[in-house]
Amino acid sequence: xxxxxxxxxxxxxxxxxxxxxxxxxxxNTGNNTAIGLLGINGxxxxxxxxxxxxxxxxxxxxIYNHEGKAMYYIIYEKLGNYTTVLNSxxxxxxxxxxxxxxxxxxNDENATLPVVIKIPYPVIDGKVFFILYYYNGSEVYSGxxxxxxxxxxx
Amino acid sequence: MRNEIRLAVKFIxxxxxxxxxxxxxxxFATSNSQLITQIQELYLQLEKISESGVNxxxxxxxxxxxxxxxxxxxxxxxxxxxxxxxNSSIPQLESEASTLCLEHQIVKYSTIxxxxxxxFLTYYFGPRFLWKAWIKMRSRWVVK
Numbered sequence: 540x541x542x543x544x545x546x547x548x549x550x551x552x553x554x555x556x557x558x559x560x561x562x563x564x565x566x567n568t569g570n571n572t573a574i575g576l577l578g579i580n581g582x583x584x585x586x587x588x589x590x591x592x593x594x595x596x597x598x599x600x601x602i603y604n605h606e607g608k609a610m611y612y613i614i615y616e617k618l619g620n621y622t623t624v625l626n627s628x629x630x631x632x633x634x635x636x637x638x639x640x641x642x643x644x645x646n647d648e649n650a651t652l653p654v655v656i657k658i659p660y661p662v663i664d665g666k667v668f669f670i671l672y673y674y675n676g677s678e679v680y681s682g683x684x685x686x687x688x689x690x691x692x693x
Numbered sequence: 694m695r696n697e698i699r700l701a702v703k704f705i706x707x708x709x710x711x712x713x714x715x716x717x718x719x720x721f722a723t724s725n726s727q728l729i730t731q732i733q734e735l736y737l738q739l740e741k742i743s744e745s746g747v748n749x750x751x752x753x754x755x756x757x758x759x760x761x762x763x764x765x766x767x768x769x770x771x772x773x774x775x776x777x778x779x780n781s782s783i784p785q786l787e788s789e790a791s792t793l794c795l796e797h798q799i800v801k802y803s804t805i806x807x808x809x810x811x812x813f814l815t816y817y818f819g820p821r822f823l824w825k826a827w828i829k830m831r832s833r834w835v836v837k
Contacts (some may be wrong), residue, residue, distance in 0.1 A: 608744075609743065609750075609753045611722055611736045639759055639766060643756050644757070645750050645753050674733055675740075676737060
């Protein structure tokens with residue numbers, strides 16, 4: 540016969556396994572897209588903080604698709620100032636667009652896009668935003684964005 | 694008088710050249726945006742096909758390649774070729790998708806039918822089998 544203590548441990552393991560299984564089944568946070576801004580060398584770090592008007596600098600945008608299907612991404616590069624704040628529902632509708640990039644990424648694949656920052660006028664504490672949309676018949680804001688703060692002088 | 698005519702002709706030629714250059718730029722931009730619209734339509738078609746389980750990764754990669762070529766402005770002809778290539782592969786992918794869809798339906802309904810039949814079999818033959826096994830296991834028991 541199985542002793543009570545052993546039976547207790549077995550029951551506890553079954554209960555914990557059941558709770559974990561139910562949690563994973565109901566709170567599946569599997570589908571997502573990760574974006575990251577890489578510096579001049581294509582690695583994290585070495586971000587410019589000061590540019591001259593019309594100076595071009597190339598950075599890299601890393602996109603990882605874990606949405607469970609191929610995704611068509613549209614990235615808007617916009618310019619804001621120090622007080623501009625974006626969030627998951629507000630993508631900065633009125634901000635001037637500097638560039639638009641489009642890329643299709645397969646499921647569980649990633650892409651590294653070169654992005655060019657070139658600002659035609661002086662800005663103090665400006666914010667360059669990279670705002671991620673996806674296309675599914677129309678452009679939909681993903682709620683994800685990146686920002687780089689920099690000064691642009693004459 | 695001749696000089697004025699020559700000057701006027703030169704001016705007209707220059708104006709025509711400028712106008713044709715402007716029109717060619719506009720038509721280039723228009724064709725580029727048309728191609729991007731075509732890519733978007735093809736992407737939607739491929740996405741729908743992939744839902745049935747067909748592997749569309751090669752076509753997705755080709756579309757992305759075409760998209761990058763158009764954005765760079767480096768080789769629109771090559772981009773157009775890639776788009777046409779993907780476009781021509783759509784009918785075959787669609788037929789694969791419908792076949793796979795039919796297979797999935799057959800597997801789904803067969804599984805449901807098998808489970809129901811198994812349930813009935815267990816209900817009717819389960820107790821009989823269980824008691825036969827019980828008796829067999831205790832067939833050597835001796836009552837003292």
